[in-house]
Amino acid sequence: MDDATFKSAPQLLRGAIVGLGRMGLTHLAILRGHPLVASLAVVETSACFAKAVEKNLEIPCYRSIDDLLHSTSPDFLIVATPTQTHYTIAMLALERGIHTFIEKPLSMSAAESAALVQAAKAQGVVAQVGYVNRFNEIFAAVRSLLHSGELGKPTYISCDIRSPMVVRSSAHGWRSRKSDGGGCLGDIASHGIDLLNFLAGPPLGVLGASLQSLVSEDVEDRVDALLAYKDLTATLHVNWSDPSCRKPAYRLNIETQRGRIVADQHAYKVFRTSATTQGYATDWSTVYIPDIASPVRMYVRGNEFTRQLDSFIDSIVLRHTDAVSDLASAAEVDKVIEQIRATGERTRLR
Amino acid sequence: MKLIFGDNQFFGINHMSEEKAQALSERFSKLDSVINVIDHAYEAGIRDFMFTTHDRVQQICDHFRQHPNRYRGIRLYPAMPYAHKYANLVADKGVMGAVVDVLRGDGSSSGALRAMLHAGRGALQQDPITIMRLLVDAELRMFHDLQVEAIFLQNIVTDLLLGLGARNAFEEFVSYARRQHGVDAGFITMNLPLLASYLRTCGVERPLLCASFNKSGYLMNPSRASYEALIQEGGQRFVAMSIFASGAVTPAEAVAYVRGFRNIEAILFGASSKLHIEETVGYFQERAVAVPA
Numbered sequence: 001m002d003d004a005t006f007k008s009a010p011q012l013l014r015g016a017i018v019g020l021g022r023m024g025l026t027h028l029a030i031l032r033g034h035p036l037v038a039s040l041a042v043v044e045t046s047a048c049f050a051k052a053v054e055k056n057l058e059i060p061c062y063r064s065i066d067d068l069l070h071s072t073s074p075d076f077l078i079v080a081t082p083t084q085t086h087y088t089i090a091m092l093a094l095e096r097g098i099h100t101f102i103e104k105p106l107s108m109s110a111a112e113s114a115a116l117v118q119a120a121k122a123q124g125v126v127a128q129v130g131y132v133n134r135f136n137e138i139f140a141a142v143r144s145l146l147h148s149g150e151l152g153k154p155t156y157i158s159c160d161i162r163s164p165m166v167v168r169s170s171a172h173g174w175r176s177r178k179s180d181g182g183g184c185l186g187d188i189a190s191h192g193i194d195l196l197n198f199l200a201g202p203p204l205g206v207l208g209a210s211l212q213s214l215v216s217e218d219v220e221d222r223v224d225a226l227l228a229y230k231d232l233t234a235t236l237h238v239n240w241s242d243p244s245c246r247k248p249a250y251r252l253n254i255e256t257q258r259g260r261i262v263a264d265q266h267a268y269k270v271f272r273t274s275a276t277t278q279g280y281a282t283d284w285s286t287v288y289i290p291d292i293a294s295p296v297r298m299y300v301r302g303n304e305f306t307r308q309l310d311s312f313i314d315s316i317v318l319r320h321t322d323a324v325s326d327l328a329s330a331a332e333v334d335k336v337i338e339q340i341r342a343t344g345e346r347t348r349l350r
Numbered sequence: 351m352k353l354i355f356g357d358n359q360f361f362g363i364n365h366m367s368e369e370k371a372q373a374l375s376e377r378f379s380k381l382d383s384v385i386n387v388i389d390h391a392y393e394a395g396i397r398d399f400m401f402t403t404h405d406r407v408q409q410i411c412d413h414f415r416q417h418p419n420r421y422r423g424i425r426l427y428p429a430m431p432y433a434h435k436y437a438n439l440v441a442d443k444g445v446m447g448a449v450v451d452v453l454r455g456d457g458s459s460s461g462a463l464r465a466m467l468h469a470g471r472g473a474l475q476q477d478p479i480t481i482m483r484l485l486v487d488a489e490l491r492m493f494h495d496l497q498v499e500a501i502f503l504q505n506i507v508t509d510l511l512l513g514l515g516a517r518n519a520f521e522e523f524v525s526y527a528r529r530q531h532g533v534d535a536g537f538i539t540m541n542l543p544l545l546a547s548y549l550r551t552c553g554v555e556r557p558l559l560c561a562s563f564n565k566s567g568y569l570m571n572p573s574r575a576s577y578e579a580l581i582q583e584g585g586q587r588f589v590a591m592s593i594f595a596s597g598a599v600t601p602a603e604a605v606a607y608v609r610g611f612r613n614i615e616a617i618l619f620g621a622s623s624k625l626h627i628e629e630t631v632g633y634f635q636e637r638a639v640a641v642p643a
Contacts, residue, residue: 029513033544049446056478057514164434173443246362246375247434264369290568290598299540299571300509 012038013075013316016068018089020044020053023103023130024080028059029300030309031078036317043068065089074098076126076316082174083181087112090127094119099126099316101309105190106330108181110338113331120327126315128308128323129330131194133250133265135304135311137292142252142263143199151272152257157200157234159192163248165240169215176216183219185211185337185344188248189238193336194329196227196234199254202332203227203234211344214241225340236340265289351608352616353634354398354427354589355391359622360384361404374622381409390624392421394631398499400427400618403489405435411492425499429538430489433506453484479522486526500534501527502560508537512545520552534558536589540569543576546586556587560618563590565607566598584613591618605633 015037017028024042031037041060044050050061062068069092076099079089087107093100094116106113106129120127133139146154165188166176174180175187196203207228211220221241227234252268254261260271269286296306308325315323362375378384388399388410401407414421439448490501503511503523511519520537527535536558539545549557563581567574569592581588593604608614617634621627 025510025514029510032513032515046446052478056518057516173447246371267369288596288598290566290595293568295567295569295571295573297572298509298513298544299569300513301506 012036013313014039014041014072015076015078016041016043016062016072016074017078017080018043018065018068019079019081020049021080024078026301026305027078027080027101027309030298030306031313033298034310034313036313041068041072041074065092069096076100076312079103083186084108084174084179086181087116090116091119094123094125094127097123097125099312101128101130101312102327102330103130104194104330104333105129105181105186105337106327106334110331110335113327113334117327117331120321124321126312126319126321126323127327128312128315129325129327130308131191131198131325131330131333132302132304132308133191133195134198134325135307136265137294137303138263138265138268138287138289139195139198139252141287141292142254142261142268145261145270146199146254146256151259151261151270154200154232154254154256156232156253156255157196158251158253159196159234159236160251160253161188161192161238161240161248162242162245163188163240164243164245165248166216166221167241167243169217176219178218183216184221184238184240185223185341188240189223189236189340190333190337192236192238192250193333193340194325195250195252196236197329197332197336199252200229200232200234203229203336206336206339206343209340209343211341214239216241220344223340223344225344227336351614351634352398353396353631354400354616354618355388355396355627356400356591356618356620357402357404357407359620360387361402361406377622381406381413384410385413387622387624387627390627391621392424394627396627396631397423398425398427398616400429400502401493402432402504403428403430403492404432408492411494411496414496425497426493427500427502428490428493428498429502429504431485431504431507433504449481449485453481453488478516479518482519482522483526483530486523487530490531498531498533500536500558501531502536502538502558505538505540508539508545509541512539512541512548517552520549520554524554524557536560536587538591541571543572543580546580549586556585558587558589560589560591562592562595563588563608563611563614564593564595564599565603566595568592568595568598578611581611581613587615588613589616589618590614593617593619601629601633605630 013036015031017024017040020042028040028042032040041062042053043062043065044053045063050063053059054061077093079086079100079102081089083105086102090100090102106116175182205228207226209225212222214221223236223238225236250264252263258273262269267286267288269284271284293303296303297310298306300306311324359374360378362371401410414424436448439451443451524535527533537545538560542559542561546559562569563577570577590608593608594601608617619630621630
């Protein structure tokens with residue numbers, strides 16, 4: 001945001017973060033020094049942790065969302081709790097006209113997500129979902145290239161994601177419980193679905209899917225799906241129990257009428273088909289993230305995490321209700337999740 | 351200007367490309383290949399080495415201890431913690447669950463830890479500073495009987511604490527390192543100007559800071575200009591890293607750029623071959639920069 005806009009900003013914002021897990025803490029660290037955020041409160045159900053935060057960080061801590069809304073009237077809310085609680089908390093906030101950022105996936109079902117989309121629309125508030133890859137410079141550049149039409153239309157896209165997140169059986173944590181919205185499909189696979197939607201729009205349907213439990217008892221650890229579009233096929237392969245990688249790794253392969261793009265979070269390479277190309281290495285050109293990255297106000301864990309929240313705050317100040325990664329686009333992901341689950345559960349492997 | 355040899359390449363860390371990262375990870379899967387590169391660096395005159403507190407560094411430290419004469423004069427700069435070790439634990443068990451797990455796994459017989467675990471998680475949660483001290487001790491254990499010159503807090507933790515405004519943690523990290531381990535403590539950061547001004551308000555004098563510093567402005571937040579102004583001004587001990595911007599800047603340009611600034615105490619760089627090590631050392635020597643003997 002430029003200086004002129006900043007000066008004309010009507011007022012500084014008061015915000016609250018619900019849930020201080022890994023994402024909640026990241027959001028808190030990114031927002032605490034934001035020039036347009038006057039104050040932040042947090043909601044944390046663990047009394048001990050809440051006390052420690054209050055004492056050491058001097059941030060007001062509430063034990064429940066009701067306590068928070070009873071005592072304060074925040075301009076915006078960040079919902080970083082287990083998925084199962086998203087709908088109730090987000091609905092409470094949206095109905096009060098509070099701008100809301102919700103971690104992904106938006107909710108437990110396509111129906112809940114559709115209701116949240118309606119509520120946000122009715123109130124005219126800014127509402128965004130944490131599909132952070134939309135703010136990754138490489139993925140954004142790949143999308144621009146694809147949409148420029150230079151390579152023709154895409155005919156096939158595969159999205160592979162590997163993560164060492166759950167490499168041994170564990171009864172701990174909500175991510176291992178289906179009833180709380182745990183499992184690879186809602187967790188990291190939802191990022192893959194959103195990335196496909198970001199690049200190609202929502203699919204017409206799910207042609208096939210499989211869900212496998214590799215180390216978990218109650219949830220799937222591997223998701224494979226075949227998605228159909230008009231003149232395009234996409235595949236999604238996600239494994240969150242892969243000890244062979246150090247951190248989550250994405251791999252996109254996009255075949256188009258006049259070329260091919262291979263991308264990960266840090267680089268993409270393009271093959272442009274022309275009369276003279278014959279698959280020589282020189283026909284490929286590579287763009288690395290240092291070539292296109294621009295700095296951020298405050299870096300925590302990656303540029304894209306700051307960009308997504310700064311975009312959310314900018315949207316509030318500028319009253320743009322069509323945020324990047326808005327509820328409508330996130331609700332499309334939930335539809336696909338539901339179809340993959342329905343298809344996959346019929347053919348569940350163990 | 352001192353050259354510190356870093357270890358990212360050994361653990362498949364490459365900010366530019368996952369393909370390159372994977373290739374490195376495979377190449378350095380055997381300890382021998384890691385030691386081989388360390389030996390090349392030592393032979394090129396480098397005596398300062400930064401190691402992340404990755405589980406595999408234990409083996410490298412064992413190797414140094416077994417061959418004290420071969421690595422005479424070596425000085426180590428542990429950088430802690432190896433974040434991915436904690437990240438998955440935190441996702442699985444929450445912040446406190448992860449801390450308890452790591453401290454338990456450390457096998458420490460520390461009375462303070464036992465007392466706190468006995469008193470329950472509540473006691474632990476109320477006292478993050480004690481937790482931090484225990485974690486520092488746990489992370490440093492693998493470096494016993496080796497010369498540790500300074501310890502660094504990894505950027506993922508530094509920048510999280512900076513954003514959260516965990517003032518006590520910064521003061522205590524520096525004073526605990528000095529008091530308990532007799533070493534300087536520094537911070538790796540992706541937000542150098544913000545951290546420098548924050549540390550001034552915390553009363554940390556002439557902090558030891560390590561941050562990206564390259565001509566292309568890569569990983570220099572909020573801007574390259576703000577970094578340059580801060581370095582010109584002085585007031586901190588500065589270690590420049592990512593001087594090649596993961597390959598976006600040529601070695602000659604990189605060296606010329608950092609040589610344009612006084613107040614840079616050391617350069618942290620990584621390389622995975624004898625040739626690259628000698629090239630980098632050569633660039634600095636050519637320009638009459640003393641490589642530590």
